[in-house]
Amino acid sequence: MKTLTKDHPALAEEFIKDEERTDWHDGALWWIRQKRDMASKQIPEWEALRDAASRIKSNVLSNLHDYLLEFEANLIKNGITVHWAADAEEHNQIVYSILKEKEITQLVKSKSMLTEECHLNEYLIERGVDVINSDLGEYIQQLDNEPPSHIVLPCIHKRKEEIGEIFHEHIGTPKGESDPTTLTRFARRHLRNVFMTRRATLTGVNFAVAETGEYVVCTNEGNADMGAHLSDVQIASMGIEKIIPQKQHLGIFLRLLARSGTGQPITIYSSHFKKPRKGQEMHLILVDMGRTRQLGRPDFRDSLKCIRCGACMNTCPVYRKSGGLSYHNTIAGPIGAILAPNLDMQKHADLPFASTLCGSCSNVCPVKIPIHEQLYKWRQVIVQEGYAANTKVLGMKAMAWTLSSPASYLTAGKAARWVLNNIPVAINNKLNPWYKQRDMPDSPKESFGEWYARNQSSSSVNHRDGGPFTNEPVNQPTNHE
Ligand code: SF4
Numbered sequence: 001m002k003t004l005t006k007d008h009p010a011l012a013e014e015f016i017k018d019e020e021r022t023d024w025h026d027g028a029l030w031w032i033r034q035k036r037d038m039a040s041k042q043i044p045e046w047e048a049l050r051d052a053a054s055r056i057k058s059n060v061l062s063n064l065h066d067y068l069l070e071f072e073a074n075l076i077k078n079g080i081t082v083h084w085a086a087d088a089e090e091h092n093q094i095v096y097s098i099l100k101e102k103e104i105t106q107l108v109k110s111k112s113m114l115t116e117e118c119h120l121n122e123y124l125i126e127r128g129v130d131v132i133n134s135d136l137g138e139y140i141q142q143l144d145n146e147p148p149s150h151i152v153l154p155c156i157h158k159r160k161e162e163i164g165e166i167f168h169e170h171i172g173t174p175k176g177e178s179d180p181t182t183l184t185r186f187a188r189r190h191l192r193n194v195f196m197t198r199r200a201t202l203t204g205v206n207f208a209v210a211e212t213g214e215y216v217v218c219t220n221e222g223n224a225d226m227g228a229h230l231s232d233v234q235i236a237s238m239g240i241e242k243i244i245p246q247k248q249h250l251g252i253f254l255r256l257l258a259r260s261g262t263g264q265p266i267t268i269y270s271s272h273f274k275k276p277r278k279g280q281e282m283h284l285i286l287v288d289m290g291r292t293r294q295l296g297r298p299d300f301r302d303s304l305k306c307i308r309c310g311a312c313m314n315t316c317p318v319y320r321k322s323g324g325l326s327y328h329n330t331i332a333g334p335i336g337a338i339l340a341p342n343l344d345m346q347k348h349a350d351l352p353f354a355s356t357l358c359g360s361c362s363n364v365c366p367v368k369i370p371i372h373e374q375l376y377k378w379r380q381v382i383v384q385e386g387y388a389a390n391t392k393v394l395g396m397k398a399m400a401w402t403l404s405s406p407a408s409y410l411t412a413g414k415a416a417r418w419v420l421n422n423i424p425v426a427i428n429n430k431l432n433p434w435y436k437q438r439d440m441p442d443s444p445k446e447s448f449g450e451w452y453a454r455n456q457s458s459s460s461v462n463h464r465d466g467g468p469f470t471n472e473p474v475n476q477p478t479n480h481e
Contacts, residue, residue: 074213
């Protein structure tokens with residue numbers, strides 16, 4: 001797997017070098033955002049649904065312990081073996097031990113961001129297990145040895161021509177073939193053979209119903225169902241926050257998920273799994289992996305309401321322009337930038353700063369997570385804990401001093417105007433990241449305060465002698481210093 005060791009600004013800089021890709025990536029995601037808008041507007045009770053979903057999830061987070069035990073008891077009653085994993089290592093060991101006991105060396109997987117978080121594929125492959133991702137987007141990413149760049153659209157950053165080349169190299173499609181329908185048919189044929197010959201499958205979980213001990217997996221390709229119906233051993237991995245209390249709550253979440261994610265009224269397959277068929281084994285692994293720690297952070301616990309619809313990514317101007325891989329984390333975008341520092345604050349200290357804090361993410365979130373507020377909170381925590389970059393800390397200290405009194409503010413303004421007028425290269429140089437993409441404005445000769453004081457003293461009647469900027473009407477100064 002390609003590893004990404006640079007931080008978000010450096011990786012984003014690489015992504016935007018390809019202007020054409022940046023533009024269509026931006027456009028494609030905005031198109032999905034618009035589809036989401038249209039789909040949500042068709043439901044008059046949309047806001048009520050969001051509200052209900054958010055409240056149900058609040059209830060789940062406040063009573064997680066009880067719901068998990070209820071879910072576990074019902075799973076066991078239904079004949080499903082339950083495992084608990086504190087972290088990725090434990091999760092991966094459990095999967096491997098299940099396969100080893102049955103002497104299974106091949107596994108087919110449907111989309112599961114949790115197993116991406118756990119790096120399960122790498123773990124199993126190192127131990128001689130052949131793993132194939134059966135979700136088409138994830139399959140493409142796996143062939144290209146790259147992680148998913150989006151939780152719903154794993155290869156959204158790739159052109160169809162690039163996918164054609166990957167397929168030509170790995171599954172022998174004709175050279176130059178890039179028609180999406182043809183490529184999909186090739187992949188389907190190839191994967192069908194995989195489904196028919198694998199004895200074990202692993203799926204993710206979208207919703208786990210505590211009162212019945214069943215779980216629901218949503219896909220558009222039916223790949224989870226193919227794997228589950230044809231396998232002798234079915235494994236499901238879920239984060240402990242995926243619980244919902246009752247089956248009647250499913251309708252709320254299923255309506256929100258598809259519309260928010262892709263603008264569809266519902267995902268093509270919403271499959272319920274409740275008990276093994278005759279001769280089949282079913283295992284469910286409940287994974288913590290930092291979730292209880294996040295639950296213990298009052299400012300961030302609401303992030304565990306996330307149903308992984310991807311809407312916050314599709315609307316985020318930073319995500320759309322910088323690409324998902326620039327977040328160097330399994331879950332990218334605004335929600336990833338809240339979840340990742342909980343796992344490793346030092347490694348992910350850059351991510352909460354990859355946002356304009358415009359609030360668009362919070363506006364579209366179907367479970368009403370105040371995403372931009374949490375990003376802002378994380379910035380404060382990261383600075384307080386000493387993980388912010390030195391340049392950022394120095395810059396903020398300088399700004400705090402500047403804004404601490406009228407005297408320092410006026411002095412800093414004077415100094416900045418003098419530098420811009422006399423040695424502009426001190427600010428307009430390649431070391432200044434802002435200057436790389438922007439022209440600095442010409443500096444005004446005086447501040448608004450100076451201009452105002454001068455006009456007040458020169459005449460209390462005639463104020464029409466022009467402002468501090470040539471051609472500026474006197475009542476519309478644009479320098480807000
Ligand atoms: S945070 Fe909200 S909008 Fe973003 S993926 Fe999760 S549920 Fe969807």
